[in-house]
Amino acid sequence: MDIKNISPFVIFFASIFTSNMILSNFLGMCSYISVSAEYKTASGLGKAVSFVIVMTTVINYFIYNYLILPLGLEYLRYIVFIIVIAAVVQIIEMVLDRYFSNLYSKLGIFLPLITVNCAILGISLFMVIREYNLIQTTAFAIGSGLGWWLAIDALAAIRERIAKNKLPRGLEGPGITFIITGIMALAFIGFSGIFIIQ
Amino acid sequence: MTILFTILSISAISTVLSVFIVIAERFLNDYGECSIDINDGTRTIKVKGGDTLLSSLAANSIFIPSACGGKATCGLCKLVVTGGADELLPTEEPYLSDDERRSGIRLSCQIKVKRNISIVVPEEFFSIKEYKAKVERITDMTYDIKEFRFKLTDPREIDFKAGQYMQIKTKPYDKGQESVSRAYSISSVPSDKNAVELIVRRVPGGICTTYMHEYLKTGDEVILSGPYGEFYIRDDVSKYVFIAGGSGLAPIKSMIFDMIEKGMDKEMLFFFGAGSRKDLYYFDLFKDLEKKYDKFRYIPALSKPEPEDEWEGETGLITDVVSRYIEDEKNKHAYLCGSPGMLDACIRVLEDKGFTRQIVFFDKF
Numbered sequence: 052m053d054i055k056n057i058s059p060f061v062i063f064f065a066s067i068f069t070s071n072m073i074l075s076n077f078l079g080m081c082s083y084i085s086v087s088a089e090y091k092t093a094s095g096l097g098k099a100v101s102f103v104i105v106m107t108t109v110i111n112y113f114i115y116n117y118l119i120l121p122l123g124l125e126y127l128r129y130i131v132f133i134i135v136i137a138a139v140v141q142i143i144e145m146v147l148d149r150y151f152s153n154l155y156s157k158l159g160i161f162l163p164l165i166t167v168n169c170a171i172l173g174i175s176l177f178m179v180i181r182e183y184n185l186i187q188t189t190a191f192a193i194g195s196g197l198g199w200w201l202a203i204d205a206l207a208a209i210r211e212r213i214a215k216n217k218l219p220r221g222l223e224g225p226g227i228t229f230i231i232t233g234i235m236a237l238a239f240i241g242f243s244g245i246f247i248i249q
Numbered sequence: 250m251t252i253l254f255t256i257l258s259i260s261a262i263s264t265v266l267s268v269f270i271v272i273a274e275r276f277l278n279d280y281g282e283c284s285i286d287i288n289d290g291t292r293t294i295k296v297k298g299g300d301t302l303l304s305s306l307a308a309n310s311i312f313i314p315s316a317c318g319g320k321a322t323c324g325l326c327k328l329v330v331t332g333g334a335d336e337l338l339p340t341e342e343p344y345l346s347d348d349e350r351r352s353g354i355r356l357s358c359q360i361k362v363k364r365n366i367s368i369v370v371p372e373e374f375f376s377i378k379e380y381k382a383k384v385e386r387i388t389d390m391t392y393d394i395k396e397f398r399f400k401l402t403d404p405r406e407i408d409f410k411a412g413q414y415m416q417i418k419t420k421p422y423d424k425g426q427e428s429v430s431r432a433y434s435i436s437s438v439p440s441d442k443n444a445v446e447l448i449v450r451r452v453p454g455g456i457c458t459t460y461m462h463e464y465l466k467t468g469d470e471v472i473l474s475g476p477y478g479e480f481y482i483r484d485d486v487s488k489y490v491f492i493a494g495g496s497g498l499a500p501i502k503s504m505i506f507d508m509i510e511k512g513m514d515k516e517m518l519f520f521f522g523a524g525s526r527k528d529l530y531y532f533d534l535f536k537d538l539e540k541k542y543d544k545f546r547y548i549p550a551l552s553k554p555e556p557e558d559e560w561e562g563e564t565g566l567i568t569d570v571v572s573r574y575i576e577d578e579k580n581k582h583a584y585l586c587g588s589p590g591m592l593d594a595c596i597r598v599l600e601d602k603g604f605t606r607q608i609v610f611f612d613k614f
Contacts, residue, residue, distance in 0.1 A: 092339070124258055131262055138266040145277040148361070156336040 059190035066194030068242040072170045073202040079170030093207030099158040101196030108192035111175040286367035302357040312377040314477045319358035326357040333366030380473045390530035393451040406442045409476035411507035412500040418472040419460040431457035436499035448499040480612040487580045494522040494587035522567030526558035578603040585611040
């Protein structure tokens, strides 16, 4: 299959399942591990990350294609993307605080944390490497966001279930979390062969 | 050439984005003038919306106790908000019990004033003020405890009840450090209106105690606020039991001397727990008081006296000593100040003697 002309639908589903940001690219692990002890909070973070991924990736798409490329500044894309992400997160925080205080009370505290989430920068960079067009980029961003959300939701649900179980001392906390993540990643590999985008 | 171009482009992009944020902040964070209604219309203040409730109130000289400076880590700045606040934030949840949530209690450092808001402020908070003060004297009490005397310069007088505490704001002394506020009990008496004395034990690695012990010098200016707290002498009974350890001596000293100054004719028993002789301070002061005033008894107890101390007083854990001296709770109230471990142990002993929670008052730190 011509890698450039993959249908946006394929990209969308692939980025949720076979090329999941966490489970196959292992991006955005810090908040994934540290904020997954409780289902409610994890779900909040998942939503916030999805939301920010879609916003920033689309904005970065325009900045890359209409500013960075024409000026020949490709080598600056890392810095530019991260500055854009930081600025967009700031503005999103203010907008939520003003107009969607309901949403802000649930997502607000996660937003600053998200600025440094590698998955978000990663998606902007993949979009460039894989030369996606606008529709593909949007599908990719929405899919990756949902994929990240799905992964942290699943992990948090498992962690809540095992919270009261006895573990060998060395495995408590991050130890068992990494093992669960590994097994989840193996399970997600089962989806591959259905479609692949990288 | 490339380098210059790179620098220019990055600066240009950053500037544009910063301008965006500034503009966004202008429009999005502008909530116009909001009014804060305090205690059902007793007082109404007008503030510019967009700031936290805690800082909006502080700007109007209403100081709510807060030890962390608005970072939602101390949980002291609780207020009842009766209307005009958004939903409970996840940052507040750990500090509020179900009962508190039902009665509308919120952390004032987390709530933004976005519209007219009505709150309930306890009466005693209105007497809390911010003071400029100068370090008048620093005295070594023990190897790790110092006493600081602050002369108030603006305003020049303070009214407080013996047992209350003040907060001191640190100046950053290390790279990347922020100013923090910490609370210490007042050890001087309320009649000494132009100054306050604080007793501070050095905590290894503590931001504020390091600042006070190592960086604060006589003549330095500091910002204090207060008085805070509900640890003060309440009802009238005929016998008072005081138990303190370490720098917990501060509020107890203030209480004892205040009662004597006011001519309150009460029996007072003061237990002070320490490790060895080198941890005891104000020993002579209380010994002299004991001689002058026959209703006052001073019972210092050492848990690990050194041979060279030639200690003839009480030895053993403070709990055992208290247990030996006190038989029942009749006509007595107890006031305790010290570390949580010592306090909990002493409260258990007092409860065994029949003291109820209503007649045991304490200040944990």
